[in-house]
Amino acid sequence: MFDALSGLPEQCIRAWELGMALTVSARAEIRQVMVTGLGGSAIGGDLLRIFAGKRLPVPVTVNRDYVLPKFVGPQTLLFATSYSGNTEETLSAYREAREKGAQIIALTTGGKLKAMAEKDGVPVITVPGGISPRAATGYLFLPTLAVLQKLGLLEPLDEQVAELSRHLQAMREQLKPETPLAENRAKQVAINFFQRIPVIWGASGTSEVVAQRWKGQVNENAKAPAYWNVFPELNHNELVGFQKPEELLRQLYIVILRDTQDHPRVQKRYAITREIMGGAVAGMDEIEATGNGDLARLYSLIYPGDYASVYLALLYGIDPGPVKVIDQLKARLA
Numbered sequence: 534m535f536d537a538l539s540g541l542p543e544q545c546i547r548a549w550e551l552g553m554a555l556t557v558s559a560r561a562e563i564r565q566v567m568v569t570g571l572g573g574s575a576i577g578g579d580l581l582r583i584f585a586g587k588r589l590p591v592p593v594t595v596n597r598d599y600v601l602p603k604f605v606g607p608q609t610l611l612f613a614t615s616y617s618g619n620t621e622e623t624l625s626a627y628r629e630a631r632e633k634g635a636q637i638i639a640l641t642t643g644g645k646l647k648a649m650a651e652k653d654g655v656p657v658i659t660v661p662g663g664i665s666p667r668a669a670t671g672y673l674f675l676p677t678l679a680v681l682q683k684l685g686l687l688e689p690l691d692e693q694v695a696e697l698s699r700h701l702q703a704m705r706e707q708l709k710p711e712t713p714l715a716e717n718r719a720k721q722v723a724i725n726f727f728q729r730i731p732v733i734w735g736a737s738g739t740s741e742v743v744a745q746r747w748k749g750q751v752n753e754n755a756k757a758p759a760y761w762n763v764f765p766e767l768n769h770n771e772l773v774g775f776q777k778p779e780e781l782l783r784q785l786y787i788v789i790l791r792d793t794q795d796h797p798r799v800q801k802r803y804a805i806t807r808e809i810m811g812g813a814v815a816g817m818d819e820i821e822a823t824g825n826g827d828l829a830r831l832y833s834l835i836y837p838g839d840y841a842s843v844y845l846a847l848l849y850g851i852d853p854g855p856v857k858v859i860d861q862l863k864a865r866l867a
């Protein structure tokens with residue numbers, strides 16, 4: 534898992550090149566963009582929703598289901614994303630998208646999705662296999678940006694992608710196993726999460742996807758529970774729920790993912806929320822976004838969580854790679 538993590542800066546460049554290499558044109562005006570996928574493959578869609586949502590004149594949505602919303606049709610650009618290419622919900626959504634005449638692009642390492650798409654004459658972006666889907670966010674996200682750029686829907690992002698890769702290279706030096714605890718934020722977070730329940734808070738529309746990602750990484754890598762929520766919504770409900778039962782609350786450790794570019798009122802909420810929370814939980818920490826471009830800033834919040842979840846797995850004596858429970862469930866459904 535550490536190899537896959539440390540390869541992310543190079544993965545992002547390769548992923549971008551793979552997307553840019555695709556020959557693509559729109560059959561009809563694109564009125565909405567959708568990513569259909571599950572788990573590690575859906576997170577790429579969420580990153581697209583957050584990043585491109587601020588830039589595109591059309592909505593970007595993520596579908597995590599067997600079925601598609603009614604509005605999907607010939608004016609929908611639909612990325613069918615499955616790292617394995619064998620996730621049944623994604624295959625079902627792909628078939629429905631074909632019936633509805635959507636403009637589909639398959640993003641996968643192979644499997645049934647690639648076979649079906651090639652047979653149907655649907656463009657396929659084939660990304661390298663051999664790592665966990667959740668370690669492949671570069672492969673499952675950046676090609677979608679490249680396609681949107683090629684279709685003229687996004688401004689040129691080549692510079693942002695280069696900065697992203699450089700920024701991740703610098704970050705991996707701080708996060709890698711050889712970097713001692715005192716300078717390694719991911720190790721510090723893992724120690725604070727150990728034998729506790731991680732709670733991750735992001736900001737709606739920006740780090741919300743990152744909070745969800747951290748939760749999924751703790752679940753799948755460390756095989757432990759975790760929960761996430763977003764500002765400002767959590768100030769209207771979750772915040773009230775930190776009063777009882779006191780013993781249980783002392784098992785929670787909260788990390789806030791923040792960015793100086795978050796809405797000023799949301800930034801004010803972070804500080805007030807921390808004050809209100811007082812000593813109710815085991816502890817609270819904050820991770821601050823770094824970098825210039827939005828891509829680098831987004832990944833600067835993701836990367837520490839990826840590493841922290843693997844360090845947490847090691848603290849629990851667990852192999853972060855296999856997700857036997859998911860495999861068993863898929864086998865029982867077959």
Ligand code: PA5
Nearest residue numbers: 572573574615616617620666667
């Ligand atoms: O990270 C994982 O292994 C899972 O979350 C998978 O991504 C999920 O089960 C879907 O599989 P795939 O990404 O192959 O479509």
